Amino acid sequence: MLTRRTAMMGAALAALILATPTLAQELNLSRQKVELVAPPFVHPHEQATKQAAKIIEFRMEIEEKEIVIDEQGTKFQAMTFNGSMPGPLMVVHQGDYVELTLVNPETNTMPHNIDFHSATGALGGGALTLINPGEQVVLRWKADRTGTFVYHCAPEGSMIPWHVVSGMHGAVMVLPREGLKDGAGKALRYDRIYYIGEHDLYVPRDEHGKYKRYETPGEAYADTMELMRKLIPTHVVFNGKVGALTGKNAMTANVGETVLIVHSQANRDSRPHLIGGHGDHVWETGKFANRPEVDLETWFIRGGSAGAALYTFKQPGIYAYVNHNLIEAIELGAAAHFKVEGKWNDDLMKQVKPPEAIPPKVQGALQPKTQPN
Amino acid sequence: MLFAANFKIVLMAAGFAVPLAMTSAVPGGNRDIAAFKDQPALIELATGSVLYRVAGDFTRNGKPAQAPLATIRMTRPLAIMKHQVSSADYQRCVAENVCRTLPPDVAVAADRPAVMVSWRDADAYAAWLSRKTGEPYRLPTDEEWAYAAGSRYRDDSLPVDGNDPSKGWLARYARESSLKSEEIDSKPRPLGAFGANENGLLDVAGNVWEWTNTCFVRTALDESGNALNSTANCGVRVVEGQHRAYVTDFIRDARAGGCAAGIPPSNLGFRLVREPKLLMRWFGL
Numbered sequence: 041m042l043t044r045r046t047a048m049m050g051a052a053l054a055a056l057i058l059a060t061p062t063l064a065q066e067l068n069l070s071r072q073k074v075e076l077v078a079p080p081f082v083h084p085h086e087q088a089t090k091q092a093a094k095i096i097e098f099r100m101e102i103e104e105k106e107i108v109i110d111e112q113g114t115k116f117q118a119m120t121f122n123g124s125m126p127g128p129l130m131v132v133h134q135g136d137y138v139e140l141t142l143v144n145p146e147t148n149t150m151p152h153n154i155d156f157h158s159a160t161g162a163l164g165g166g167a168l169t170l171i172n173p174g175e176q177v178v179l180r181w182k183a184d185r186t187g188t189f190v191y192h193c194a195p196e197g198s199m200i201p202w203h204v205v206s207g208m209h210g211a212v213m214v215l216p217r218e219g220l221k222d223g224a225g226k227a228l229r230y231d232r233i234y235y236i237g238e239h240d241l242y243v244p245r246d247e248h249g250k251y252k253r254y255e256t257p258g259e260a261y262a263d264t265m266e267l268m269r270k271l272i273p274t275h276v277v278f279n280g281k282v283g284a285l286t287g288k289n290a291m292t293a294n295v296g297e298t299v300l301i302v303h304s305q306a307n308r309d310s311r312p313h314l315i316g317g318h319g320d321h322v323w324e325t326g327k328f329a330n331r332p333e334v335d336l337e338t339w340f341i342r343g344g345s346a347g348a349a350l351y352t353f354k355q356p357g358i359y360a361y362v363n364h365n366l367i368e369a370i371e372l373g374a375a376a377h378f379k380v381e382g383k384w385n386d387d388l389m390k391q392v393k394p395p396e397a398i399p400p401k402v403q404g405a406l407q408p409k410t411q412p413n
Numbered sequence: 414m415l416f417a418a419n420f421k422i423v424l425m426a427a428g429f430a431v432p433l434a435m436t437s438a439v440p441g442g443n444r445d446i447a448a449f450k451d452q453p454a455l456i457e458l459a460t461g462s463v464l465y466r467v468a469g470d471f472t473r474n475g476k477p478a479q480a481p482l483a484t485i486r487m488t489r490p491l492a493i494m495k496h497q498v499s500s501a502d503y504q505r506c507v508a509e510n511v512c513r514t515l516p517p518d519v520a521v522a523a524d525r526p527a528v529m530v531s532w533r534d535a536d537a538y539a540a541w542l543s544r545k546t547g548e549p550y551r552l553p554t555d556e557e558w559a560y561a562a563g564s565r566y567r568d569d570s571l572p573v574d575g576n577d578p579s580k581g582w583l584a585r586y587a588r589e590s591s592l593k594s595e596e597i598d599s600k601p602r603p604l605g606a607f608g609a610n611e612n613g614l615l616d617v618a619g620n621v622w623e624w625t626n627t628c629f630v631r632t633a634l635d636e637s638g639n640a641l642n643s644t645a646n647c648g649v650r651v652v653e654g655q656h657r658a659y660v661t662d663f664i665r666d667a668r669a670g671g672c673a674a675g676i677p678p679s680n681l682g683f684r685l686v687r688e689p690k691l692l693m694r695w696f697g698l
Contacts, residue, residue, distance in 0.1 A: 379586060
């Protein structure tokens with residue numbers, strides 16, 4: 041009631057700022073501190089919970105740093121939540137409160153903030169969290185709806201897209217308290233969860249066509265902005281780097297295990313596809329109150345959203361998880377691998393005959409009669 | 414390894430690895446051939462033999478099988494470049510409008526390898542260098558490469574489980590992933606950065622893979638290992654380095670990787686072997 045009336049008032053923003061500290065003292069809920077982990081991994085969490093709603097405390101430090109984004113050693117001035125691209129996945133349950141301490145160390149050069157697509161009001165929290173280097177802020181928001189949602193930095197104006205394509209996005213997953221369900225209301229569980237954040241990157245080139253290196257994000261700004269406005273990325277990467285989730289860092293699973301893959305893209309559309317597998321249950325828009333689609337081959341992640349796909353591996357081997365714009369996957373970098381161990385199932389697939397020379401063609405007219413008359 | 418003893422190897426189109434019986438062993442082992450104008454530094458390897466895993470795919474009795482091991486005898490000395498062709502050397506061919514231009518991100522310097530070159534580029538360079546020097550240069554065969562690589566040649570074959578193809582894929586992936594250390598990224602290092610092997614060849618199996626002349630061949634073997642038939646695809650050539658790869662001949666950058674479930678070569682470069690001049694005369698060149 042209070043919220044609705046407040047929202048209808050012209051000075052909604054001011055009222056919220058005033059209201060927040062009052063409510064904070066009124067909240068008589070237990071608190072839980074959660075250490076975030078770098079993607080593709082996700083902090084331990086309950087899938088369904090019998091606990092009462094809580095205040096979940098997270099802390100993230102913003103880190104501006106130079107990173108390498110491909111195997112050719114291309115250097116990139118990145119801005120990150122907690123040092124990773126994407127920022128960590130935060131998992132809570134519907135009805136919980138997320139209380140984030142956002143830290144902008146004085147080693148950084150720019151103001152930053154955070155806009156949670158999962159939060160209500162104040163530009164997703166962006167209007168309440170703008171902090172300069174050397175400052176920190178605490179924001180609390182109520183997880184009033186379930187789903188996977190993007191969060192991103194959104195300082196102002198052109199800073200918004202620039203900070204996002206410099207690495208500043210991550211995701212929140214608000215689970216139903218009773219856990220995930222299929223369209224018929226049957227409980228769905230996962231044995232493993234991986235979080236994949238996709239970034240489109242725009243790295244300017246010099247007059248010889250070589251990627252340019254910049255000393256600070258500020259020096260990269262003008263050239264990068266010019267390139268960004270053409271909308272053609274130089275790199276499209278999962279987890280900050282071409283090949284970040286391949287080789288030694290490939291994701292793993294066993295045959296029979298169910299994996300939940302959360303995929304976010306804060307800026308540009310993507311179309312995940314698991315080569316050799318499927319999406320058993322897919323919340324393409326990421327919102328768990330909607331029935332999941334089943335048996336998908338490829339799903340669509342709208343720029344500015346996060347989706348979730350559940351799959352039970354049935355066959356061992358190496359799977360590629362790609363953005364199925366294959367040019368972006370293979371040429372620009374949007375590809376990851378799953379290593380899946382277990383027993384091969386001949387019923388699902390078998391090489392009946394290995395490759396061999398094509399037998400000589402038998403011409404129709406000369407075909408010997410093999411059928412008895 | 415078990416196969417080796419009872420395998421009858423038919424060397425198909427192994428080209429110059431076939432004994433020519435025209436030179437005698439060089440006493441005292443390998444020797445450096447001093448570089449002079451227009452001639453690259455070569456190492457002459459004495460005759461000898463190498464235990465070699467035959468390149469290509471094999472079936473045995475109609476089922477996928479591990480490639481056989483073969484002892485390859487080099488019955489004449491092999492003159493092979495001490496280091497990979499440098500980008501500066503390659504650039505001389507470019508300057509004469511014979512070779513294709515290197516991409517802008519390849520550093521052109523006397524001490525940097527030519528990378529981002531396809532088999533066709535390497536072959537064109539060999540032809541150009543032969544004309545320039547009057548000496549016949551060509552890419553090595555895979556057998557010759559293995560011989561010259563010495564202890565840096567790795568038999569990367571894996572047992573084939575006819576009932577579960579995923580075992581081989583996972584094993585290969587694990588091995589190739591483990592090779593990919595932080596030091597061996599795709600940034601080309603100065604020539605010599607990966608050191609010399611026991612034959613004095615520099616940078617063998619560093620982060621630049623080398624083209625060979627060996628085509629991709631698929632061979633059907635019978636129960637006792639005799640080749641029944643084979644199909645060769647010379648649009649795909651064997652590339653050697655930390656692991657063996659089969660790469661389409663016009664590809665200059667095998668790194669894109671991603672989709673195919675393997676770790677691609679970090680860079681594609683090459684070194685050449687020099688044929689004895691006598692051969693040229695035989696061929697009327």
